[in-house]
Amino acid sequence: MGKSDLPAYEQVKAWIKQHIGSGQWKPGDPVPSEAALMQQFGISRMTVNRALRELAAEGLVTRIQGSGTRVAQLHRISSRLTIRDIHEEVVERGHVHTTRVIRAEREKAGAEVAISLGLRAGATVFHTVLIHMENGVPIQYEDRYVNPSAAPEYLDTDFNQTSPTLHLLRHAPLTEASYSIEACLPSALEAKELAIKRTEPCLVMMRRTVSGAHVASIARLIYPGTRYSFAGQFQA
Amino acid sequence: MGKSDLPAYEQVKAWIKQHIGSGQWKPGDPVPSEAALMQQFGISRMTVNRALRELAAEGLVTRIQGSGTRVAQLHRISSRLTIRDIHEEVVERGHVHTTRVIRAEREKAGAEVAISLGLRAGATVFHTVLIHMENGVPIQYEDRYVNPSAAPEYLDTDFNQTSPTLHLLRHAPLTEASYSIEACLPSALEAKELAIKRTEPCLVMMRRTVSGAHVASIARLIYPGTRYSFAGQFQA
DNA sequence: CAGTGGTCTAGACCACCGA
DNA sequence: CGGTGGTCTAGACCACTGG
Numbered sequence: 426m427g428k429s430d431l432p433a434y435e436q437v438k439a440w441i442k443q444h445i446g447s448g449q450w451k452p453g454d455p456v457p458s459e460a461a462l463m464q465q466f467g468i469s470r471m472t473v474n475r476a477l478r479e480l481a482a483e484g485l486v487t488r489i490q491g492s493g494t495r496v497a498q499l500h501r502i503s504s505r506l507t508i509r510d511i512h513e514e515v516v517e518r519g520h521v522h523t524t525r526v527i528r529a530e531r532e533k534a535g536a537e538v539a540i541s542l543g544l545r546a547g548a549t550v551f552h553t554v555l556i557h558m559e560n561g562v563p564i565q566y567e568d569r570y571v572n573p574s575a576a577p578e579y580l581d582t583d584f585n586q587t588s589p590t591l592h593l594l595r596h597a598p599l600t601e602a603s604y605s606i607e608a609c610l611p612s613a614l615e616a617k618e619l620a621i622k623r624t625e626p627c628l629v630m631m632r633r634t635v636s637g638a639h640v641a642s643i644a645r646l647i648y649p650g651t652r653y654s655f656a657g658q659f660q661a
Numbered sequence: 662m663g664k665s666d667l668p669a670y671e672q673v674k675a676w677i678k679q680h681i682g683s684g685q686w687k688p689g690d691p692v693p694s695e696a697a698l699m700q701q702f703g704i705s706r707m708t709v710n711r712a713l714r715e716l717a718a719e720g721l722v723t724r725i726q727g728s729g730t731r732v733a734q735l736h737r738i739s740s741r742l743t744i745r746d747i748h749e750e751v752v753e754r755g756h757v758h759t760t761r762v763i764r765a766e767r768e769k770a771g772a773e774v775a776i777s778l779g780l781r782a783g784a785t786v787f788h789t790v791l792i793h794m795e796n797g798v799p800i801q802y803e804d805r806y807v808n809p810s811a812a813p814e815y816l817d818t819d820f821n822q823t824s825p826t827l828h829l830l831r832h833a834p835l836t837e838a839s840y841s842i843e844a845c846l847p848s849a850l851e852a853k854e855l856a857i858k859r860t861e862p863c864l865v866m867m868r869r870t871v872s873g874a875h876v877a878s879i880a881r882l883i884y885p886g887t888r889y890s891f892a893g894q895f896q897a
Numbered sequence: 898c899a900g901t902g903g904t905c906t907a908g909a910c911c912a913c914c915g916a
Numbered sequence: 917c918g919g920t921g922g923t924c925t926a927g928a929c930c931a932c933t934g935g
Contacts, residue, residue: 469925490902491933603894608844608862608886626844626862650844658839705906726921727914
């Protein structure tokens, strides 16, 4: 009794997690088979299967058809790094988000940009540069190229009302994205617009989003190191 | 035919994803009920249920018991940022991982460290500082404090064989972790050990891991900005 | 070969929501 | 109240692994 109000598959998951978490079962050790767990808990195989399948999806166990289920080698510490609309993020902190548009225009794509967007060099692309501020303090310099095929009305947006990210999420449903995070020093222009020294290190996120058949956008997001950090947590 | 070799639940998922991805179904729109999908695909409810449950787990749809399934409001862009053992990571790239131990000793905890580890000030803690190298090039400066209650044998480890992360994963099963990533300039010592200039920006990850009742370890990991980046990708 | 997991079915009971 | 999703069962067939 006690926790008997939990669904059966959750009870199985909890039981297994406890054995792994307490160190009784070490990485590489076998986990009881579905048949064994059926008997032990007196439940059907589908229910046991769901428990094990979800544990596998969480990365706690490894399953190999024909071989068995084992405790995963490294309990990889992983957490969801969620990339969100910065407007939403700032407002959620109870702060005021404002935007200063530095540039918003049509451009002929240079070679590098064209390749990244999957266009031919010289094709027309949208280019925006803007500063996001939290309570008046600049926290992000956003330099973005947008594929007109993916979001034809992009430049009609009032970026003070609707952030580029939000517009794109609404008009070019996301199917794929990739990013990288690096550290670097700001350019003279970036430092000026962010109101920081050129020697202040920044986090730079390069992000590329795909919507259906098109690369929708490539963005370079620069955050002053002293005013922003990516954070996350994880629980077994 | 064609894709008929895919499991039925995957076909249902693909069909729904296509409607969402193409924009035919917009955020907030209802997704056909389990009963409707059963009929349409001629499959059992459990199979339909699995498809919808997985889509919900991926954040593409929202399900409310008694109400129905709808397309999720914002297709949140999120991906798993996986924190891995650096040794494993380097070896996977086909490179050679070596370690230089700068410091490995017992210490009286200062106030800040003690608080972070959940100990009283002056308690004994383990303190290690080491450099991780990939093909001989320094890529990470690791400054770590370990709670002796969580991993009593920590200092007996041969860190040239077993990285601190690996030792901790093995001896102090992870139950919780949190991290943050920032940009900053290295200290004089850090710059010297990493063989970089003091003006070269670095990525700094602060990580705190919990094992059962104890805070197991707090680590400050410093990566030269030009030699390392965090990257990831995700697919709807 | 026996044992494993991967998938699927055709039912079932329940809690919940909205009209 | 009818429709929804949440959970569960007792079978089944298959593909794969290992000895």
